[in-house]
Amino acid sequence: MPLVTSTEMFKKAYEGQYAIGAFNVNNMEIIQGIVDAAKLENSPLILQVSAGARKYAKHIYLMKLVEAAVEDTGLPICLHLDHGEDFEICKSCVDGGFTSVMIDGSKHSFEDNIELTKRVVDYAHNKGVVVEAELGKLAGVEDSIKVAAKDATYTDPDQAVEFVERTGVDSLAIAIGTSHGAYKFKGKPELDFARLEKISNLLPNFPLVLHGASTVLPEFVALCNEYGGKLDGAQGVPEDMLLQAGKFGVCKINIDTDLRLAMTASVRKYLANNPADFDPRQYLKPARQAIQDMVSHKIRNVLNSSNRL
Numbered sequence: 001m002p003l004v005t006s007t008e009m010f011k012k013a014y015e016g017q018y019a020i021g022a023f024n025v026n027n028m029e030i031i032q033g034i035v036d037a038a039k040l041e042n043s044p045l046i047l048q049v050s051a052g053a054r055k056y057a058k059h060i061y062l063m064k065l066v067e068a069a070v071e072d073t074g075l076p077i078c079l080h081l082d083h084g085e086d087f088e089i090c091k092s093c094v095d096g097g098f099t100s101v102m103i104d105g106s107k108h109s110f111e112d113n114i115e116l117t118k119r120v121v122d123y124a125h126n127k128g129v130v131v132e133a134e135l136g137k138l139a140g141v142e143d144s145i146k147v148a149a150k151d152a153t154y155t156d157p158d159q160a161v162e163f164v165e166r167t168g169v170d171s172l173a174i175a176i177g178t179s180h181g182a183y184k185f186k187g188k189p190e191l192d193f194a195r196l197e198k199i200s201n202l203l204p205n206f207p208l209v210l211h212g213a214s215t216v217l218p219e220f221v222a223l224c225n226e227y228g229g230k231l232d233g234a235q236g237v238p239e240d241m242l243l244q245a246g247k248f249g250v251c252k253i254n255i256d257t258d259l260r261l262a263m264t265a266s267v268r269k270y271l272a273n274n275p276a277d278f279d280p281r282q283y284l285k286p287a288r289q290a291i292q293d294m295v296s297h298k299i300r301n302v303l304n305s306s307n308r309l
C-alpha cells in the first residue's frame with residue numbers, strides 16, 4: 001500500500017460527520033506511537049511534518065520512517081506538509097514524495113494569499129498531490145512565528161467561498177477561535193460555531209480544517225507540573241466542541257501540543273523515578289506508549305474515526 005492523498009478520507013469523513021486526525025511527527029517514536037494507535041483503532045490517518053520537523057529530522061529520514069510505517073502497518077497513510085510558508089517548501093515536499101501540502105498564506109493579503117495558493121495548487125495537482133490553504137489568522141505559536149490574540153482574524157464566510165473558487169484548493173483551514181500551543185484561552189473556551197456553520201453551509205461537501213485543536217488535558221498538565229514542568233494556566237479546546245465541529249464539515253483536526261505534553265510528561269516521570277537510568281530506550285519506550293494512548297483517546301473521543309477503514 002503506497003502513501004495516499006486525503007481525498008477519499010475527506011469524502012468519507014464529510015459524509016460520516018467525523019474527522020481525520022492530523023498528527024505532527026518529528027521522530028521515530030512519535031511515528032510509531034501514532035500509527036500503532038491508528039492500526040489498533042482501524043482508523044484513517046494523516047501524518048504531518050512542519051518546516052521545523054524537517055529541519056530537525058531531515059526530510060529524507062521522516063519520509064523513510066513514514067514509508068516504513070506504511071509497510072509495517074498496511075495502513076493507508078496521507079503524508080502532509082504542515083504550514084508551508086512559501087512555494088519552494090511546498091514544491092520540495094511535492095517533489096520529495098508527500099501526498100498533501102499546506103500552503104499557509106494567511107499572513108498575506110487576501111489577493112496575495114490567493115495568488116500564492118493558486119500557484120501551489122497548479123504545481124501540486126499536476127503531480128497528483130492535494131493542497132490545504134488557510135484563510136483567517138490563528139493566534140498562538142508555530143515555529144518561530146507568534147501571533148498575538150489581538151492580531152488573530154476570524155475567517156470571513158463570503159471570502160472563504162471566493163477563495164476556494166479562485167484557487168481550486170482541496171481543503172481550507174479556518175480561524176474560528178482555536179489557536180496553536182498550550183495556552184489557547186484566558187477565560188472560558190469559546191469557538192465561533194455560528195461562523196463555522198455559515199462557512200460550512202456556503203461550501204457544501206467541502207472539507208474544512210481546524211488547526212490548534214489540542215485539548216491540553218488537565219491530567220497531563222498536572223503530570224508535567226508534578227515532575228518539574230511549568231505549565232500553569234495551560235488550556236485547550238474542550239473535546240465536545242471538537243466533536244461538534246466534525247458535524248459542520250470539519251474533516252481534518254490538527255493535533256501536536258497534546259502529543260508533546262503526553263511524551264514530555266512520560267519522560268519527566270520516568271527520569272524522576274529512575275534517576276540512575278541513562279539508556280534512552282528506557283524512557284522513550286513509555287513515551288512512545290504515551291503517544292499511542294493519547295492518539296487512541298483522540299480517535300475514540302474527539303475524532304470519532306475508529307473502524308472507518
Ligand code: G3H
Binds near residue numbers: 024141142256
Ligand atoms: O502548528 C504548528 C505545529 O504545532 C508544529 O509546530 O512548527 O514547532 O514543529 P513546529
Ligand code: 13P
Binds near residue numbers: 180182254
Ligand atoms: P495544537 O498546538 O493545538 O496541537 O495545534 C497543532 C496544529 O495546528 C498543527 O498545524
Ligand code: ZN
Binds near residue numbers: 083180
Ligand atoms: Zn497549525
